[in-house]
Amino acid sequence: MRTALELFTTLGYHDTTTALIARKAGIAEGTIYRHFTSKQQLVNELYRAAQRWATKLVQDAAHDRDAGAARAQLTAIAHGLIEGAAHETAVVKLGLLERLDGVLDDESRRTRRDFQVALERVVAEGKAQNAVRAGAVEIWAAVWLATLSHALEKVVAGDWKPPDTGVRLIIDAAWRAISV
Amino acid sequence: MRTALELFTTLGYHDTTTALIARKAGIAEGTIYRHFTSKQQLVNELYRAAQRWATKLVQDAAHDRDAGAARAQLTAIAHGLIEGAAHETAVVKLGLLERLDGVLDDESRRTRRDFQVALERVVAEGKAQNAVRAGAVEIWAAVWLATLSHALEKVVAGDWKPPDTGVRLIIDAAWRAISV
Amino acid sequence: MRTALELFTTLGYHDTTTALIARKAGIAEGTIYRHFTSKQQLVNELYRAAQRWATKLVQDAAHDRDAGAARAQLTAIAHGLIEGAAHETAVVKLGLLERLDGVLDDESRRTRRDFQVALERVVAEGKAQNAVRAGAVEIWAAVWLATLSHALEKVVAGDWKPPDTGVRLIIDAAWRAISV
Amino acid sequence: MRTALELFTTLGYHDTTTALIARKAGIAEGTIYRHFTSKQQLVNELYRAAQRWATKLVQDAAHDRDAGAARAQLTAIAHGLIEGAAHETAVVKLGLLERLDGVLDDESRRTRRDFQVALERVVAEGKAQNAVRAGAVEIWAAVWLATLSHALEKVVAGDWKPPDTGVRLIIDAAWRAISV
């Protein structure tokens, strides 16, 4: 799975062949099919794990600062994601930056939804605190993440290392985009 | 080309087969190869056209409001892109929202660069006007676009129709993200 | 036809495309089909011309030295072929050195036969003069040509220029192979 | 491999399709590519095997009659090749009679060279014994083989069966062509 994750995020879904996964992982090609029914199921499994990781991160950050300012919660989440981009590069790539449209199954889309909902809950709290602008929370959660994504891309590409000025600027920018 | 553009943005590069393009376009498969040397060259040609369209849009908007406020220029650009997302859906999808990493050739990357540079020029003007925050223009140009992209996705998906509240909110958010 | 001849002998039958012939000849691809019903008929036409050239050469050399020694006739033929290999390279290549097995039609095989028969007539004369060894004339004609072919290959490849020692040696060797 | 060898020597390289090889061999087309990277590599592999067979034959014949007369060595080689033409028809066809110019890779050309060198060594010995005529050994080795080839063609075509008068005549002719 680790090998597959690495390859999917490096070469993309289509250019990652089962033969390559097996060779790099030091197993036989057929062995893959004793654990997953298909290549598609394999990415989905990896994708869901990535989503769960991100969701947990959001929930934990929110819970740790329960009743605190929404901005502080989002900042904590942002740092957590950036940290992940630096040390669990492939996970962040597959879960947040890759485009897997045609390959994801229903369960994966549901897991994705869970992550979005968790993030929206935090934004909703911000709205309750009158810190977030008027407008649907779905929009602001998505906008905040889209803005932050540029920093994630940079970190994932190795252009930026975590305690980078650019990262701080963008976390701040993401907040400005959605705050009153 | 129109058929190919439609399919590439609907199914993605890999799931769009030459046989399918030909069938939908009502031509023979071999005919594709009298106009393009390969499937890859075909996407690249389409991609470059999309980039040129976007670049021109940025340049025109900037030129029309020469010496005007950077914010007004960016707003004009945003509306132009949104308009494009509504009426030339596939062009915007292929040029700004698709992920074509492994398929683009050098010339395409150069054309992409032209677009980024054009956008950065506008942001640089904003900095000169003390309207844009401290930090590299490359970052703010990219952040502005990343933020706006969420609106483009919505419009492209048909969820939002151009004079939509969401669109106005996000254009505003993109500006807030990068302005002082 | 000249262009086609050149290409067939340079690239071989299969690697010579009708598109290439047309381009190099400065005509349209379709024009080929106003003169020949197919690519195959085109090679056959060229092949037959080459055979006729070679047959005429044999007949002329024999006639000029009518009633002379067979060896002198064969030597004259050899020099004629070598001369052809030097100045009409492509003709000799297509007619005597190329392997066109699957492409030749019945008429071409007949024309080929004519050439062989002409050569055998000379060898038969040699036998009548008790200058050629015992054994079927078909064999000795073919053996003589096979031996000479090595010189033709060398000349055709540009390794040897006509008044070359190697050429003389081989013409001599070919005669020795079949003479008493 | 046996099926491919048979087809290549019967239909030629271009008219032998991978689909045909697979069908005749009773395997799937894709299976070919688990053993060879391409159709071209497949012929090259077969070609090299044929060359090695011929080279070994030359070396063995020479070694068995070490210090013996060169003529005897060449006669032994000739009989070996004729024998091969009779019983391993396809091997001789592919290795010595086919024209594979555009398809052979560097290694194959090197293997071909090995065979020629082995044959030249025998001819050189003949020269040292003053049995072979003046002139480069490369020439006489090639001439001897070219002359013999006519017999190989006949045997390969099934026109002659090994202990045939024609064969003996030609082996003799080949020697006469190059001997003093």
Place this chain on the structure above:
DNA sequence: CATGAATGAGGCTTCATTCAT
């Protein structure tokens, strides 16, 4: 008579998946 764009059959190759060992 020449043109050259269009055709479509067919070639080579890849690759996710299966199954006997």
Place this chain on the structure above:
DNA sequence: AATGAATGAAGCCTCATTCAT
């Protein structure tokens, strides 16, 4: 449970030939 050779559908591309202009 793991293996890895075999599978065969399907993909991209070539090219001799046709035909409307």
